Amino acid sequence: MKTLTFDTSLDKTFVTLFDDEKMLASEIIENHNEKYHSAYLIPAIVEILKKNNLTMKDINVIGTNVGPGSFTGIRACVTVARVIAQQLEIPLVGISSLEILSKINKTDKKTITVLDARKNQYYTAVFEKDNVIQQPVLTDAQDVLKYDFTDAIVIADKASEEFLNSNGISSILYNSVKEDLGVILNNIVRKRLKTAANDEYYWSKLKPLYLQAPPVTISQKSK
Numbered sequence: 001m002k003t004l005t006f007d008t009s010l011d012k013t014f015v016t017l018f019d020d021e022k023m024l025a026s027e028i029i030e031n032h033n034e035k036y037h038s039a040y041l042i043p044a045i046v047e048i049l050k051k052n053n054l055t056m057k058d059i060n061v062i063g064t065n066v067g068p069g070s071f072t073g074i075r076a077c078v079t080v081a082r083v084i085a086q087q088l089e090i091p092l093v094g095i096s097s098l099e100i101l102s103k104i105n106k107t108d109k110k111t112i113t114v115l116d117a118r119k120n121q122y123y124t125a126v127f128e129k130d131n132v133i134q135q136p137v138l139t140d141a142q143d144v145l146k147y148d149f150t151d152a153i154v155i156a157d158k159a160s161e162e163f164l165n166s167n168g169i170s171s172i173l174y175n176s177v178k179e180d181l182g183v184i185l186n187n188i189v190r191k192r193l194k195t196a197a198n199d200e201y202y203w204s205k206l207k208p209l210y211l212q213a214p215p216v217t218i219s220q221k222s223k
Helices: 035-051 071-088 097-102 160-166 181-195
Strands: 001-006 013-019 020-029 059-068 090-098 111-116 121-128 131-140 152-156
Touching: 001 035, 001 071, 001 181, 013 035, 013 181, 020 035, 020 059, 020 071, 020 181, 035 071, 059 097, 059 181, 071 090, 090 181, 097 111, 097 121, 097 131, 097 152, 097 181, 152 160
Parallel strands: 001 059, 059 090, 111 152
Antiparallel strands: 001 013, 013 020, 111 121, 121 131
């Protein structure tokens, strides 16, 4: 079973291809010049397939990060994932960015993931091993501080790390850790499929996890 996963919701683009448990490719793309990293998603997929002498028809499963994160990044990977899965009529598995980041914690302690949502708000979720204790939610700053951080590993982005640190809470900055988040995503997707019902991951069921409304820019001409 060949599983292709990709993520453009976080600080980089991750594209990873597995054949059962064997990793065939893993590409990590950062912002380049003035282009946002998600602009390289399709070329990266094409190149990975080409290097492995495969076509899109050889792919059996698609997996993607559904957010929260960059609105542009979420739109990019969810749209591409839905189109490919629909055309190929194959399973499509969506995983939240907070669950992906929780796997940075290799201990048995619970994980609290915190990402900056701007305007004094944060995306948060709580995990314990493979169990979701709290689904991803949008949380006000003061409510974040009400979490029980005792004996927990906290995973955060830069802005969240600074906020937590200013309140005496230690956290791990996710992009300072040498973890291939693309491989983590692919591992979660393959594990999820082992216990899934036949129609659980139909392409039309996949929805982006925005948690808040995307920003709207009003054209000056419309005023």
